[in-house]
Amino acid sequence: MSASQSAVRSRAEAVKVSRTFDWLIMFTLFFVILGGYHVHFMLVAGDWDFWSDWKDRRLWVTVLPIMGITFPAAVQAVLWWRYRIPFGATISVMGLLFGEWVNRYFNFWGWTYFPINFVFPSQLIPGAIVLDVVLLVSGSMQLTAVIGGLGFGLLFYPGNWPVMAPLHLPVEYNGMMMTLADLSGYHYVRTGMPEYIRMVEKGTLRTFGKDVAPVSAFFSGFVSIIVYFLWHFFGRWFGSTAFTKGS
Amino acid sequence: MKLIKDGIAKLSFVALLVTVTAAMFYAPTASAHGEKSQAAFMRMRTIHWYDLNWSKDIVPVNDTMTVTGKFHVFAGWPETVAKPEISFLNIGIPGPVFIRAGSWIGGQLVPRSVTLELGETYEFKVLLKARRPGDWHVHSMMNVKDGGPIIGPGKWVTITGSMSQFTNPITTLTGQTIDLENWNLGNIYFWHAFWYAFGIAYIAYWARKPVFVPRLIACEAGKHDTLISAMDKKVGIGFMVATLAIVAVTMESTNAQYPITTPLQAGLLRGMKPIEMPARTVAVKVDSATYRVPGRAMQMTLTVTNNGDSSVRLGEFMTASVRFLDPAVHEDDTGYPDDLLAEEGLTVSDNSPLAPGQTRTMEVTASDAAWEVYRLADLIYDPDSRFAGLLFFTDEAGNRQMVTIDAPLIPSFI
Numbered sequence: 146m147s148a149s150q151s152a153v154r155s156r157a158e159a160v161k162v163s164r165t166f167d168w169l170i171m172f173t174l175f176f177v178i179l180g181g182y183h184v185h186f187m188l189v190a191g192d193w194d195f196w197s198d199w200k201d202r203r204l205w206v207t208v209l210p211i212m213g214i215t216f217p218a219a220v221q222a223v224l225w226w227r228y229r230i231p232f233g234a235t236i237s238v239m240g241l242l243f244g245e246w247v248n249r250y251f252n253f254w255g256w257t258y259f260p261i262n263f264v265f266p267s268q269l270i271p272g273a274i275v276l277d278v279v280l281l282v283s284g285s286m287q288l289t290a291v292i293g294g295l296g297f298g299l300l301f302y303p304g305n306w307p308v309m310a311p312l313h314l315p316v317e318y319n320g321m322m323m324t325l326a327d328l329s330g331y332h333y334v335r336t337g338m339p340e341y342i343r344m345v346e347k348g349t350l351r352t353f354g355k356d357v358a359p360v361s362a363f364f365s366g367f368v369s370i371i372v373y374f375l376w377h378f379f380g381r382w383f384g385s386t387a388f389t390k391g392s
Numbered sequence: 393m394k395l396i397k398d399g400i401a402k403l404s405f406v407a408l409l410v411t412v413t414a415a416m417f418y419a420p421t422a423s424a425h426g427e428k429s430q431a432a433f434m435r436m437r438t439i440h441w442y443d444l445n446w447s448k449d450i451v452p453v454n455d456t457m458t459v460t461g462k463f464h465v466f467a468g469w470p471e472t473v474a475k476p477e478i479s480f481l482n483i484g485i486p487g488p489v490f491i492r493a494g495s496w497i498g499g500q501l502v503p504r505s506v507t508l509e510l511g512e513t514y515e516f517k518v519l520l521k522a523r524r525p526g527d528w529h530v531h532s533m534m535n536v537k538d539g540g541p542i543i544g545p546g547k548w549v550t551i552t553g554s555m556s557q558f559t560n561p562i563t564t565l566t567g568q569t570i571d572l573e574n575w576n577l578g579n580i581y582f583w584h585a586f587w588y589a590f591g592i593a594y595i596a597y598w599a600r601k602p603v604f605v606p607r608l609i610a611c612e613a614g615k616h617d618t619l620i621s622a623m624d625k626k627v628g629i630g631f632m633v634a635t636l637a638i639v640a641v642t643m644e645s646t647n648a649q650y651p652i653t654t655p656l657q658a659g660l661l662r663g664m665k666p667i668e669m670p671a672r673t674v675a676v677k678v679d680s681a682t683y684r685v686p687g688r689a690m691q692m693t694l695t696v697t698n699n700g701d702s703s704v705r706l707g708e709f710m711t712a713s714v715r716f717l718d719p720a721v722h723e724d725d726t727g728y729p730d731d732l733l734a735e736e737g738l739t740v741s742d743n744s745p746l747a748p749g750q751t752r753t754m755e756v757t758a759s760d761a762a763w764e765v766y767r768l769a770d771l772i773y774d775p776d777s778r779f780a781g782l783l784f785f786t787d788e789a790g791n792r793q794m795v796t797i798d799a800p801l802i803p804s805f806i
Contacts, residue, residue, distance in 0.1 A: 163602055164602065166605055167599070198656060200656075227608060228604060228619075229607055229620060230604075231598065231628065235591050236595060238591070239588065258487060258523075259488060260572075262572075262575055262580060268584055270587040271638075271639050274590070274594055275635060277628070278631060278632035279632075281624070300639055303643040306642075306646050307643070307646045308580045308584070310646045310650040312576060313653035313656075314566055314652070315653070315654040316562055316564045318503075318562075319494055319501045322565070324653070324654055324655070325572060325575065327656055328562065331492060332488070332492055333488040333491060334482070334488050334491070335487075335488075336485060336487065337541075339482055339541075341479075341505040343658065346656055346658050
């Protein structure tokens with residue numbers, strides 16, 4: 146076979162090779178995104194995602210979607226503009242969640258024995274699906290950023306509330322009131338993490354009474370819109386092909 | 393050439409196998425908490441832990457023990473370390489091998505950070521419940537915001553039994569009794585698996601058709617619009633509507649199931665109650681202090697005045713949790729860690745009883761290998777070459793009186 150001949154000899158063979166290629170790329174893509182996104186997320190969202198006693202109504206709700214929309218926006222840009230594939234955001238957050246679970250199970254529980262109910266990750270899948278579908282239906286980056294980005298921020302808290310609510314039951318402990326999440330943080334000793342490092346319930350959002358989570362979610366959604374634009378362009382640039390002129 | 397290359401390859405492979413095997417057979421566990429690495433001046437001039445007691449040496453799983461004692465917040469706190477205005481009474485253990493069932497300063501529960509006053513002495517207690525079997529080094533510890541952890545003395549404690557037997561029952565204010573060790577686990581697994589399956593279903597819809605190559609070819613040919621059908625959009629909208637509906641319904645049902653929830657609790661606790669120390673009747677002036685590097689000994693010239701009504705003798709010098717005792721005056725029977733205890737480490741030129749009203753100049757030498765082992769000798773390399781510590785004088789009735797000292801330290805290399 147010469148270099149100019151095709152590697153496949155029939156349409157059926159071409160389809161088969163193409164499908165094999167699909168699975169190989171999907172597998173590789175999943176783990177490459179997982180690696181990059183996971184490192185990014187641990188660095189920028191870190192403790193807010195590691196510990197249940199950091200998952201508050203203000204900063205957890207605000208920080209995680211803003212830091213979480215980055216890779217979905219970039220991967221979405223590559224997959225949509227180059228392939229018209231509308232699952233870039235979903236595959237990104239699923240890669241992240243898989244990586245987070247491996248980390249939490251083997252590192253936090255397997256090595257250091259923190260209970261899983263104290264160190265489970267947050268999940269971003271509902272927001273990612275909405276982000277993908279808005280792009281699919283509209284085909285517009287602007288609409289995806291505005292509607293999808295806002296949705297990404299807004300859906301984060303309610304999407305995680307079913308697993309968080311049981312940890313916010315109040316308990317009286319030696320004359321002080323805490324939530325079960327606070328108590329986990331107090332009981333399960335983190336030698337390198339004194340209590341004052343915990344950034345929870347800080348800020349000036351005091352005029353909304355107890356209903357600060359929706360306000361934080363809206364704020365998070367607004368900033369997610371801006372971050373979406375930025376990272377979408379990163380993705381567009383990363384996914385572009387450039388040719389240089391030979392001398 | 394090929395033979396040489398093959399030989400190197402084989403030898404490299406054998407070497408790799410030997411290394412891996414050796415690592416498997418010799419993998420020592422890490423012990424202690426790096427307390428020796430902390431700058432000596434920081435251990436000497438910040439928090440002085442004393443009268444410590446570890447209530448047990450062996451604890452079965454689910455059983456409790458306490459670490460109790462006092463700590464003095466040194467008035468001559470170094471400028472290079474942030475003041476303990478936001479501090480947290482921690483416990484130095486390798487992760488949650490115990491759970492911290494309670495911690496108190498001056499009788500007040502301190503699950504949060506506290507403000508400590510320089511020059512005051514506080515009583516503390518940490519209640520620990522054994523969780524994971526093994527031999528663990530248990531330290532007292534104070535974290536200071538922007539100052540770092542200030543670790544106290546550590547003692548080995550053995551936990552026996554099986555971690556699978558550990559329980560952590562808690563009764564909530566809504567009347568439920570739960571085991572915090574595994575509470576909510578099924579719920580977490582279920583919802584994460586559910587959303588993961590939902591995401592897989594969404595991706596599977598697209599992955600059932602050719603994904604990359606034909607789509608790339610079509611896009612390169614400008615046929616983007618042919619790749620998304622009306623049915624694709626309907627399915628996508630279906631997924632989005634289902635997502636929104638599931639989130640809304642589960643939010644509502646969760647609120648119905650848990651109508652009472654409270655936000656995370658945080659805040660600084662002020663007004664920690666210090667110990668009301670009796671008025672000091674012994675005054676000490678440090679005339680000079682020298683650390684003799686070859687002899688691993690610190691020599692101090694002290695002028696001591698007894699203003700009390702009972703004669704006193706110097707029984708102990710303590711710095712950075714290392715205790716130097718004069719056995720003729722004071723012997724330790726508290727089970728203090730051996731490596732931190734120099735039972736005959738204190739020599740005083742004239743340690744006869746110092747009568748009331750009397751003043752005496754004493755040559756005091758604190759010598760022990762602990763200076764080297766605990767890297768206190770490294771003080772001479774610190775940016776502020778001063779030492780500090782506690783002197784304990786014992787009166788005729790056996791009462792001990794604590795006096796703090798703080799002075800420049802001159803190293804002697806010959």
